[in-house]
Amino acid sequence: MNDLDELRELRAFRGEVPAADRARLAPGRARLLREASKRRRALRVPAWRVPAWRLAAAGTAVAALGVPGVIAVVGDGPPGDGGRPPTAAQPLGATAFTERAAQIIERRSDYRPGNHQWVYRKVFHGQAGRRAPEYEVHQETWTRFDGLESAYYTGPEGAPKLKIEDEGYVNTGGDSEERTPLQWNVYLPTLPKIPEQLLATMRAQAHKYAAETGAGERGFPEGRDQWVFRRLAGFLAHEVPMPEPARASIFRGIGQIPGVAVREDARDALGRPGVALVRTGEDGIRTEVVIASGSYTYLGRRDVTTTKQYIPYSPEVARSKPKPRLEPRLVPAGEVLIDTALEATGVVGRPGQRP
Amino acid sequence: MTASPREAPAEDAEDAARTEDDAALIERSRGEPEAFAELYDRHAPSIHRYVRRRLGDEAADDVVAETFLAAFRRRERYDPARPDALPWLYGIAANLVGKHRRSESRMLRALARTGTDPVTDSIEGADARVSAAACSRELAGALAKLPAGDRDVLLLVAWADLSYQQVAEALSIPLGTVRSRLNRARRKVREALGGSDPTGIVQEETE
Numbered sequence: 001m002n003d004l005d006e007l008r009e010l011r012a013f014r015g016e017v018p019a020a021d022r023a024r025l026a027p028g029r030a031r032l033l034r035e036a037s038k039r040r041r042a043l044r045v046p047a048w049r050v051p052a053w054r055l056a057a058a059g060t061a062v063a064a065l066g067v068p069g070v071i072a073v074v075g076d077g078p079p080g081d082g083g084r085p086p087t088a089a090q091p092l093g094a095t096a097f098t099e100r101a102a103q104i105i106e107r108r109s110d111y112r113p114g115n116h117q118w119v120y121r122k123v124f125h126g127q128a129g130r131r132a133p134e135y136e137v138h139q140e141t142w143t144r145f146d147g148l149e150s151a152y153y154t155g156p157e158g159a160p161k162l163k164i165e166d167e168g169y170v171n172t173g174g175d176s177e178e179r180t181p182l183q184w185n186v187y188l189p190t191l192p193k194i195p196e197q198l199l200a201t202m203r204a205q206a207h208k209y210a211a212e213t214g215a216g217e218r219g220f221p222e223g224r225d226q227w228v229f230r231r232l233a234g235f236l237a238h239e240v241p242m243p244e245p246a247r248a249s250i251f252r253g254i255g256q257i258p259g260v261a262v263r264e265d266a267r268d269a270l271g272r273p274g275v276a277l278v279r280t281g282e283d284g285i286r287t288e289v290v291i292a293s294g295s296y297t298y299l300g301r302r303d304v305t306t307t308k309q310y311i312p313y314s315p316e317v318a319r320s321k322p323k324p325r326l327e328p329r330l331v332p333a334g335e336v337l338i339d340t341a342l343e344a345t346g347v348v349g350r351p352g353q354r355p
Numbered sequence: 356m357t358a359s360p361r362e363a364p365a366e367d368a369e370d371a372a373r374t375e376d377d378a379a380l381i382e383r384s385r386g387e388p389e390a391f392a393e394l395y396d397r398h399a400p401s402i403h404r405y406v407r408r409r410l411g412d413e414a415a416d417d418v419v420a421e422t423f424l425a426a427f428r429r430r431e432r433y434d435p436a437r438p439d440a441l442p443w444l445y446g447i448a449a450n451l452v453g454k455h456r457r458s459e460s461r462m463l464r465a466l467a468r469t470g471t472d473p474v475t476d477s478i479e480g481a482d483a484r485v486s487a488a489a490c491s492r493e494l495a496g497a498l499a500k501l502p503a504g505d506r507d508v509l510l511l512v513a514w515a516d517l518s519y520q521q522v523a524e525a526l527s528i529p530l531g532t533v534r535s536r537l538n539r540a541r542r543k544v545r546e547a548l549g550g551s552d553p554t555g556i557v558q559e560e561t562e
Contacts, residue, residue, distance in 0.1 A: 006545045010513040013494045016475055020403040020415075028420035029395050035424055036388035 027155045093262040094277060098255030101296040102248035110244045112185060113347045115146040119181045119240045120348050120355055124300075126269035126339030135160050138343060142351040145241075147180020151351035162352050181241040188235060188246040198253035202228040226281030229257050233277065233289040236298045239345045251296070266290045268300035269341040284309050285337065300341030308332050377440035381433045391427050398441055399423065402448050405515050410455050411462060411474040418455070422448040437524070445515050446525030449507045460499045467496035490548050497547035501540055508533055509540035 113119065121141050128137040135153040142151040153160040179187060192198040206227045210219045220227045232254050236247065254260060259279050266276030266288065274290040281287065284307035290299040310330050331337070346355030375383070377394060384391040402422055407415035425447050426440075433443065452459065466472040470492055498506055504526075511517045511525060519537070523530045 006541055006548055007513055009490055009494060009548060010509070010544065013491060013513075014408045014472065014475055016478055017404055017408045018478065019400045020407070020419075024416070025395075025399045025403060025419070028399060028416060028423060029392055031420045032395050032423050032427060033389060033392055035427055036384075036391055 023156050027161075030154055094257075094260040095255040097262045097275060098251040098277075101251040101291070102255075105244050105248040105251065105296055108244045112243070113145045113181070113240065115144075115182065117145050117347050117349060118142045118151075118351055118353070119145060120344070120346050120353070121240075121342065122344040122354075124270055124341040124343045126302075126341070127336065133160070140354075142348070142353075143181055145181045145185075145347075147182060149351070164351055181238075184238050184241040185243060188238070188241070188250075189243050191246060191249060193245075193249045195249070195252040195256040198232075198249060199228060199256055202231060202253070205231075222281030222283040222285065225257050225259065226279060226283075226287070229254065229260060229277075229279045230287055232257075233287070233301065236289070236291070237301075237342060239298055239342065240347060247296075263288070264293075269302065269339040270300070270343060272299055272341070274299045280306055284333075290341075298342055301338065302336060302340075303338040305331050305333050305335045305337065376438035378433070378435045378438050381430050381440060382435055384427075384430055388427070391423075391430065394426070394440060394444075395423050398444050401441065401515070402444055405445065405510075406448055406452060408474065408514055409452050409510065410459055412477050414455055414458065418448065418451050421451055425451070441515075442517055442521040442525040445511055445517060445521075446527065449511065449526060453503060453507070456503055463495040463499035467492050467499060493547045494544065497544045501543060504528075505536045505540040505543075508536040509544070512537060 119142070121143075123139045123141075125132075125137055125139060133156075140153060144150065149164055149166060151162055151164040154163045155161040192201055203224055206220065206224045210224075210227075222230070232250050235242070235250050254277060257279065261278045263276040263278055266274050268274060268290040272290075272292070274292045276288045276290045278286060278288045284305060286304045286306050288302045288304070290301070291297070292299050308330070344355065348355055377397070380390060380394055384394070399419055403415055403419045406418045406422075410418060422444060426444055429447075433440070437443065462473045466474075472491060472495070498509075501509065507526060508522055511522045512519075517525060519530060519533045522528075522533045522537075526533075
């Protein structure tokens with residue numbers, strides 16, 4: 001046997017193993033994209049690097065725009081009507097609505113899940129791509145209350161598998177906005193109870209984070225108070241880990257933000273009726289947060305353009321890209337950028353279980 | 356929108372793929388993390404087949420996914436002077452395969468003992484009687500006995516078609532080490548094959 005033969009034999013050994021097709025490789029690609037999506041959020045918004053609600057899968061509008069979000073909607077106004085904040089008559093309605101919500105919520109007893117219980121969330125992404133698998137359109141996640149594990153569906157459509165992961169994101173620094181349910185449960189009650197103080201705290205945070213992201217004195221393009229509005233509304237999306245007294249304070253805080261209006265004929269992305277807290281930012285994007293009447297539970301959020309505009313990308317990304325490919329995109333007024341609903345949430349005993 | 360892994364790449368991505376080498380793509384992914392998925396599209400089929408040949412059907416999907424996740428996390432350290440990322444990816448995959456060493460050896464020994472290969476017997480249409488390699492049992496026995504480092508080098512040459520230089524890059528070992536490991540591994544395999552052949556005539560011990 002000459003010295004080439006053993007290599008020839010070896011090359012043929014297990015040569016019948018086929019190359020994997022696209023479907024076989026899809027789950028691995030999806031895992032990679034999820035990781036990439038996490039990194040993109042970190043790149044875009046270093047200080048508040050995770051959406052207030054942990055729901056954005058790789059490639060959702062949320063990740064693509066760098067705008068944290070969940071949503072629902074109300075009737076679109078005529079194009080161009082929302083470039084300015086609502087006038088003085090409207091905030092009164094918001095204050096009354098949020099105060100009523102706070103008073104009812106304050107009477108409720110609080111419930112804290114056990115560390116080994118799991119927080120189930122089902123989020124509907126109204127803007128998911130047409131070819132997105134069903135489990136990404138109606139995205140279910142299970143996160144252990146202490147954050148040590150999480151679970152989600154992955155794999156080919158028709159035969160998705162529940163993937164349970166050890167969660168690295170529990171190991172977050174003190175300045176991170178990425179929190180486990182337990183950490184949210186501890187953090188949210190530390191926010192000031194007095195609305196003015198809460199707003200002052202959140203405005204200071206907006207200033208600090210804007211400086212960290214390079215916006216400096218200009219602040220976030222949506223404006224400081226719009227940032228605070230979205231952020232507080234985002235806190236409300238934490239249905240399960242949210243202690244009731246904190247929820248009441250957050251409602252009161254939102255009621256004090258200038259320019260917040262109420263629409264009573266709102267519907268979320270799934271068509272569920274509710275009351276929307278509405279505010280338009282300086283960037284001409286109207287954010288509508290739909291709350292269930294009576295129970296004041298969070299239903300969803302929708303972001304809509306009110307002017308024809310370019311949707312911007314963060315300066316960090318533009319700088320770091322030698323060949324920028326995600327150029328600002330020109331969108332007409334009335335375009336829905338984010339349309340997401342918290343379809344279901346609750347506490348269960350194990351991943352895969354639904355409330 | 357890249358939510359669906361089944362979505363066809365956008366046209367501009369295809370254009371970019373035609374003009375952009377792996378190093379440029381990895382560089383781009385530093386500011387545009389999702390671009391790394393293009394590297395997956397380019398190389399995952401090769402890496403998957405390599406891993407599947409070593410560890411079988413069951414472990415392959417996870418090892419390949421972990422290979423690309425590890426590569427993604429290390430992309431900042433990628434040497435932009437290397438336009439082809441495949442050796443780098445094979446190196447990461449080989450390290451991860453190493454974590455399954457016992458399982459790999461167990462399957463090789465099973466094949467050597469029984470003539471049935473756990474790696475290929477689940478493949479539809481595969482027929483043990485017409486296996487592409489005539490001496491599978493002997494090969495498996497020899498591979499099972501090789502030190503892990505020697506096996507990595509040998510299989511990167513034989514299955515991944517890497518050059519000696521690329522193997523050195525992949526495994527972060529000196530070129531001389533690649534040569535010595537490869538010589539040793541080939542000699543052992545040759546001995547095993549020679550021993551199996553009753554008509555074995557020539558036993559060459561030199562390169």
